Amino acid sequence: MATYTISENKSPQLNWREALPTIFAIAYVLVVFTLLRSLSRTDLWFPTYSAILFPMFVFSPFIIFALKIPLELRAVLIAIIxxxxxxxxxxxxxxxxxxITQIAIFAAMAIGLNVVVGFAGLLDxxxxxxFAVGAYxxxxxxxxxxxxxxxxxxxAAPEMFWLFLFLGVIAAAITGILLGLPVLRLRGDYLAIVxxxxxxxxxxxxxNLSNISSNRRNPINITNGAQGLPGIVSPPLPDFAFQAVEGLxxxxxxxxxxxxxxxxQLFYYGLVLLVCGLAALIAARLDNSPIGRAWTAIREDEVAAQAMGVPKVKMKLLAFAMGASFAGAMGVIFAARNTFVSPExxxxxxxxFILAIVIVGGMGSIRGAILGAVIVTLLNLQVLKNFSLQINALKNIDWVxxxxxxxxRDWPQQLEPARYERFVFGLLLIIMMIFRPSGVWPAKRRQMELQEAMGKEEIPEKEIEADVVVIKPEDLLSQEPKEKP
Amino acid sequence: MTAISDLAKLTPRDLFNNVGDWVLQYVLKPIGQILLFVVIAGSSISLLALVVGFVLQTDWHGIDILRVPARINLFEQVVRQLPNMFLDGITIGFVYAVIALGYTMVYGVLKFINFAHSEIFMMGAVIGYEVMVRLRDGQLLTTLPPLLVIVLMIAAAMVICGGVAVIVERVAYKPLRGAPRLVPLISAIGVSFFLTDFVRGFQALNRNIFNMPYLTDQIPFLTQRIVLAEGLSTTNTTFIIILSAVIMLVGLNYFVNATKIGKGIRAVSQDQATASLMGINVNLMITITFMVGGALGGAAGVLYGLKTTNVTPYIGFIPGLKAFTAAVLGGIGNITGAMLGGLLLGMLEAFFSALLPYFPALGLGYSDIFAFAVLILVLLFRPTGLLGKKVDEKV
Structure with missing residues (x-):
């Protein structure tokens, strides 16, 4: 806000030096956007360009968000993007x-998981x-x-989608409570395994809940088994929407x-963004509420929290229910968008994958969960795949x-980047845990906790330097002759 | 270099001058214990099977999914299948017990679930395959004595897996000591994923294969059927698995209870700070724990490969989870408990694999659910496991 103090005056004089970051950011967005627009799929290097430029474009809202300009202005700029x-x-x-729709789906789920793992400290x-409950x-x-x-x-009729969106939230929340009830007594790592x-x-x-299997004569087919459920419908859209899009x-x-x-596609994009934004808003409000503080207390020290009167059972169940409900809503949307669900x-x-998002972004940090979703999903769905495409494209022209x-051409077929997502995510988790356990964009409190626990409290180095007088041996030697005269 | 000199100092010495006492203490007693566990696990699960068979033989009590086809008498079937079920359960139970030891030892020392242990186990299975294929390529597979082949496979798996476990500990867990409990667990999940794809990539480059079928059919000794009784036949593989598992369990028992290193490991698992004050090299003990756990996991991988004969880079997950369940069932951190838990879980699995096909509404697809259900039930009603002690949480 400090940057724009001048604009609050009656004669708005823009301080150009302070406005420079904003101008650069806008220029960055426009340049990346124009470059992306100019890409052609027939270009030999298209996969690489797209794998570089599109993440740059998706990161731009975060860059705008980090600018020191009024929130309204940032919101407008992000909305334009x-x-x-x-x-x-x-x-x-x-x-x-x-x-981007996939990213938003995963972001909403990561926010939900963040409530359970990050806020309440229950590793799920x-x-x-x-997610499966909602989708199914x-x-x-x-x-x-x-x-x-x-x-x-x-x-159900397609029009009942909105009702089911709501029901998905409820069903997932109930499932969350059902899971939470038996595991309440368990400590962190046991809980994780359960x-x-x-x-x-x-x-x-x-x-397995189906009659489709060899030598099985189950009369009831509920989930259609491993084959999955095809032909799931989308909610109907009014005609003017199609006309408007066509006209546009x-x-x-x-x-x-x-x-x-x-x-x-546009509809799901908007819907998913909306749900994701709603999830972020709810999670942020919860974090700053008495409930959020109760979760923090349970996470930091369960026994002490109980002693201070935090209702442990209720709060843990609420965390499970809240976290689950976001995934339930996204499950319903995912099923409708994909028109097909299967156990796979x-x-x-x-x-x-969702846990990796939370970890990369920073446990307990909502903005981190969104950024993590961008990084991890793009890595998985675009960057690795595009590298594979690029290698194949280069193989075709015998590039050296x-x-x-x-x-x-000698690059082995077996080492296709797209098929090694476990390798990449495993490495990502290890590296994050070792070098930055608080995530790339952590919540302040969480970062402090981790540093304290790892014995790496940030000691302001300069102050210490000022307190301790460093005397080198050669100084002592050189001082003595000086004092004598 | 200090590590080596420490090892030299800690060379196991016989505590008993009398060889007879020694044999009684470290060979016969553990074997007796294992036998007792086999009897406990076998009889309890057999009883369960007989009761289920008896209760459901004619009447399914209105529960539709428990309906058995009319022409089958479930009780007769259970009685007929019982010996096979027992043998199967014991075999797989010993494999689970050996894997569970890796989980339980690490948990005992570091209080953390070594999620990557399942992949160490998978690597053991893959190494066993590699040894087999290399022996075949050298025309040695059929000329060497079959037992020597298996010893070679197990030895290679133990050495390499022990080394990998130590490297994993150094790289992925050691920097995280003292961090909140979830941090090393997440790192371990990362290691597990990394190793899966690492092995897959390695074998894809090395041999361009994903499935690694064991070449047991080229060794007649292993596939030859032995009729034990009417309707009960098995192969030498079963005996080899049981024998190797028993040897390893007895050896581990000796190692932990009779050697100085074992004593050090036990001390570290009780109280790290005090142990280090007593002059025990805590880091070395942790490394040795990982090495021993990894070696056992690798050996279990070979045994598992011999039993199922099909190995892929993805086989680690489910047996690993089951072995972890076994460790929890017996009381995690408790070595004896892991053996009992493994045998019980193996028997239970054999029980469900034998019975589920008789229920057309259920089918074998559900057999994996029961391991998880057991895990959840144990943690619900007896979180310390069957042989575990209650540990109060420090405030």
Missing amino acids: GLVLMPILGMQDSFYLEL LGYVAF LWGIFTSNANTIVRATGAQ TLGFGEIIRILVS TNALGLPVNNVRAFTY SFSFIQSI VPILNFPI
């Missing part, structure tokens, strides 16, 4: 819109189970697979092939790495 520039990019290449390794709720009721719901004609077991139980259940794309000179599909989307690696003189 999110609601104007991003859809335009989407019109040019809808893959970008897909990516089966978090994806709640909408999936079972609208899939065209031959499930018990379809057989009995109890299918939640892991719980997540696996949910996965095994959804892949034509007006901008970027007509899309399939207006219907693109409108839905809810495996242990997905839980770890200039200085090393290494023909890219």
